[in-house]
Amino acid sequence: MKQIRNFINGEFVDSATWFDKITPYDGKVVARVGQASQSDVDAAVTAAHGALSGSWGTMPLTERLAMLHAVADEIDRRFDDFAAAEMSDIGQPAHFIRHVDVPRGAANFKIFADVVKNVSTEFFEMATPDGRGALNYAMRRPVGVVAVICPWNLPFLLMTWKLGPAMACGNTVVVKPSEETPQTAALLAEVMNAVGVPKGVFNVVNGFGPKDTGEFLTTHPKVGAITFTGETRTGAAIMKAAADGARPVSLEMGGKNAAIVFADCDMDAAIEGTLRSAFANCGQVCLGTERVYVERPIFEAFVQRMKRGAELMKPGLPEDPASGMGPLISNEHRTKVLSYYRKAVAEGATVVTGGGIPDMAPALSGGWWVQPTIWTGLLDSATVMREEIFGPCCHISPFDTEEEVILRSNDNQYGLASAVWTTNLARSHRMAGVLEVGIVWINSWFLRDLRTPFGGSKQSGIGREGGVHSLEFYTELKNVCIKL
Numbered sequence: 001m002k003q004i005r006n007f008i009n010g011e012f013v014d015s016a017t018w019f020d021k022i023t024p025y026d027g028k029v030v031a032r033v034g035q036a037s038q039s040d041v042d043a044a045v046t047a048a049h050g051a052l053s054g055s056w057g058t059m060p061l062t063e064r065l066a067m068l069h070a071v072a073d074e075i076d077r078r079f080d081d082f083a084a085a086e087m088s089d090i091g092q093p094a095h096f097i098r099h100v101d102v103p104r105g106a107a108n109f110k111i112f113a114d115v116v117k118n119v120s121t122e123f124f125e126m127a128t129p130d131g132r133g134a135l136n137y138a139m140r141r142p143v144g145v146v147a148v149i150c151p152w153n154l155p156f157l158l159m160t161w162k163l164g165p166a167m168a169c170g171n172t173v174v175v176k177p178s179e180e181t182p183q184t185a186a187l188l189a190e191v192m193n194a195v196g197v198p199k200g201v202f203n204v205v206n207g208f209g210p211k212d213t214g215e216f217l218t219t220h221p222k223v224g225a226i227t228f229t230g231e232t233r234t235g236a237a238i239m240k241a242a243a244d245g246a247r248p249v250s251l252e253m254g255g256k257n258a259a260i261v262f263a264d265c266d267m268d269a270a271i272e273g274t275l276r277s278a279f280a281n282c283g284q285v286c287l288g289t290e291r292v293y294v295e296r297p298i299f300e301a302f303v304q305r306m307k308r309g310a311e312l313m314k315p316g317l318p319e320d321p322a323s324g325m326g327p328l329i330s331n332e333h334r335t336k337v338l339s340y341y342r343k344a345v346a347e348g349a350t351v352v353t354g355g356g357i358p359d360m361a362p363a364l365s366g367g368w369w370v371q372p373t374i375w376t377g378l379l380d381s382a383t384v385m386r387e388e389i390f391g392p393c394c395h396i397s398p399f400d401t402e403e404e405v406i407l408r409s410n411d412n413q414y415g416l417a418s419a420v421w422t423t424n425l426a427r428s429h430r431m432a433g434v435l436e437v438g439i440v441w442i443n444s445w446f447l448r449d450l451r452t453p454f455g456g457s458k459q460s461g462i463g464r465e466g467g468v469h470s471l472e473f474y475t476e477l478k479n480v481c482i483k484l
């Protein structure tokens with residue numbers, strides 16, 4: 001049986017206790033994962049703290065950034081290993097993992113190395129009463145040991161999205177992958193050693209969250225900052241932990257994202273984009289659409305086309321080229337998603353398609369499969385219209401005016417992302433201004449430029465990362481004032 005060990009101070013270490021990694025497509029155990037104890041977490045943080053003042057701390061910037069480019073090149077060289085590990089962890093189709101998750105993992109190291117190289121700081125000349133004047137300039141310094149707490153939905157993309165900028169800024173890191181998806185972090189540890197990243201700069205501790213590895217890490221006094229992606233209630237717990245010692249947090253949390261489709265849209269593009277945003281990764285994308293508002297004249301046609309599209313998405317194994325969708329991540333998550341499927345019906349939804357578990361071949365019947373599901377007919381107050389489900393499902397409602405759809409899409413506790421489909425430029429700009437979200441896509445979805453601010457408003461997050469905004473979180477900006 002494959003063993004996934006924790007990686008501390010440049011070495012893979014054994015654990016006293018182990019837990020099982022189960023593949024979501026057949027429910028079989030594929031690996032044993034070492035569970036990091038409190039003393040393992042302490043060893044990882046201590047190693048990371050020590051590495052701040054070692055060769056990593058004194059390394060010229062160009063050398064550090066070249067090392068991160070080498071990390072990206074080594075990920076590319078071992079592309080198939082990363083893709084296989086990710087497929088085994090989350091069970092999604094190979095074409096999705098090979099086009100989104102793994103390439104973004106490499107890009108996250110290259111692009112943030114380039115951001116750090118190219119972003120300047122401020123300089124101000126100042127008059128003083130004695131006429132000699134003073135100069136002010138700012139410099140950036142690492143914040144120290146960064147704890148990186150990761151979710152399971154796009155494990156490699158979301159882990160490296162934090163690691164790339166944190167390491168480019170000169171910090172050292174202790175990563176806690178989700179207990180559901182430990183495999184790519186272990187491979188990344190091999191990559192770090194292969195390219196000569198100094199011992200202690202990159203550490204991985206596996207385990208669970210509350211009263212376990214996650215909490216041991218976020219409460220460790222030598223952790224200088226915590227960056228987190230996951231559920232909103234976990235983010236709130238981490239924020240409380242970070243209050244001790246007044247450590248900064250960056251929180252990327254849940255969403256209940258709306259797509260808004262105007263009658264003047266390019267219908268083919270709106271259908272393709274909304275199918276992707278509702279069902280990609282089996283609906284387990286924080287930016288995914290669970291509420292679709294369609295202008296009344298095209299409502300019926302839109303629903304019928306979405307139904308046809310959803311029914312063409314056949315569930316299957318990652319390597320099967322016919323596979324349109326993988327399973328959910330776990331039995332526990334499927335129980336949650338199916339409870340929402342039942343609740344939608346209980347609250348009066350019309351099931352346009354799906355609503356249950358698909359028939360799978362006997363070899364796959366142990367996996368966590370669910371049908372892509374579309375509902376109509378619910379009020380905005382229904383449970384499935386208000387709470388994040390994180391499954392392959394959406395509700396489609398008609399609307400009549402722009403004012404109405406703005407009010408309805410903003411009426412939610414979350415504020416992560418919206419997708420607006422229209423060919424009216426003035427309207428798209430108006431909508432972008434009033435939607436209460438951190439990211440608005442017009443005529444697209446999940447189109448990412450890593451130089452742009454990324455994050456959520458309301459209960460979807462605190463802070464922005466991406467481009468220079470990542471530097472704001474991962475560095476201390478220090479002003480130097482020189483009296484001449």
Ligand code: NAD
Pocket residue numbers: 149150151152153158176177178179207208209210211213214215218229230231232234235237238251252253254255285286388390416456460461
């Ligand atoms: P989760 O909050 O259950 O777990 C995330 C991580 O936090 C895991 O590693 C977990 O072990 C750890 N954890 C849990 N409790 C902890 C605690 N008390 N202290 C320290 N660590 C703890 O989230 P998940 O189920 O893995 O991910 C799905 C959620 O993530 C969804 O809500 C989704 O919307 C959100 N998400 C948001 C974004 C974004 O960019 N806003 C991106 C991806 C996922």
Ligand code: 6OD
Pocket residue numbers: 153154158161284285286287448454
């Ligand atoms: O693209 C990104 O950088 C990013 N953080 C995506 C988040 C996806 C959520 O599931």
